[in-house]
Amino acid sequence: MNEKDDFALQDFLPYLLNRAAEESSLGFQKHYKNRYGMLRTEWRVLFHLGNYGQMTAKEIGARAKIHKTKISRAVAKLAEKRFVTRTRDENDRRSEHLALTPAGEAAYKDLREHALEFDTRICARFTTGEVAILRYMLRNLAGIEP
Amino acid sequence: MNEKDDFALQDFLPYLLNRAAEESSLGFQKHYKNRYGMLRTEWRVLFHLGNYGQMTAKEIGARAKIHKTKISRAVAKLAEKRFVTRTRDENDRRSEHLALTPAGEAAYKDLREHALEFDTRICARFTTGEVAILRYMLRNLAGIEP
DNA sequence: GAATATTAGTTGTTTTTGTAACTAACAAGG
């Protein structure tokens, strides 16, 4: 088997990336899942609002490359949890500006703390230079402008 | 906003990893999806069998960290497509040995070719050293023994 | 060697996602 096999599955980047992503997500997931009953898209939306301030659903979608239906549902759940408020734009009444409530802000800060700690723990396994290279490469692969 | 904010979402590794994984998966997906109507778990199982030869569902699950229900369904579909054969282990009649049929082998080789090409194209954006570091780090993060 | 526990794999049910079609608001061209 595998005659001229210069291909190793565990070196294939899409495979490796997915495995690493799943593994690292799993570790962070329990924070937002257990404590706040959130889904992945929900904390992403929450983090965007916490990180960049008031945004519309469309802006979040564009920045995070999340489909609008996922955002719509995530926003609905976050609004239900009283973590975000939605206010119609008076100039363009199709879109609405999303912002964190104090409770949402608190959840964001709490989760951000855990995220930072989690991230630090991951990075501790590598040298500073390695981590810098990893981030630079992942940003490139993800299509995020440097 | 963001008073003592030494936290940037686009530097958070689980986020970056997921974005990069999603992006890279998307590119490769169309090969196995359009040409063979496969799902992600299906090509993973196919690749394991092609790469490591005959295995049981359990062994694949352990190596790829895929849940047994996903494997069970993927194997069922692959068997339906006549890409794998299942033969009961005579010593332990609970488990069965999975192996590729000639058609499965052909599909594997075809997809492997595309995978290799895809991987090469991705790597071309970086230096050899960077790619080596990336692979090493991802293997570590994914919990794959070096 | 019967009773209990484990293991390999499957099936059923519930969540979550993906996709397409929809509503409502705005924009442009005639």
Place this chain on the structure above:
DNA sequence: CCTTGTTAGTTACAAAAACAACTAATATTC
């Protein structure tokens, strides 16, 4: 204006994933 086109966001339905409960075979233990 008023038809046609576009955009922001929602909803409905189909596909896939997660989780729990199941069957059948093997191990264990008393």
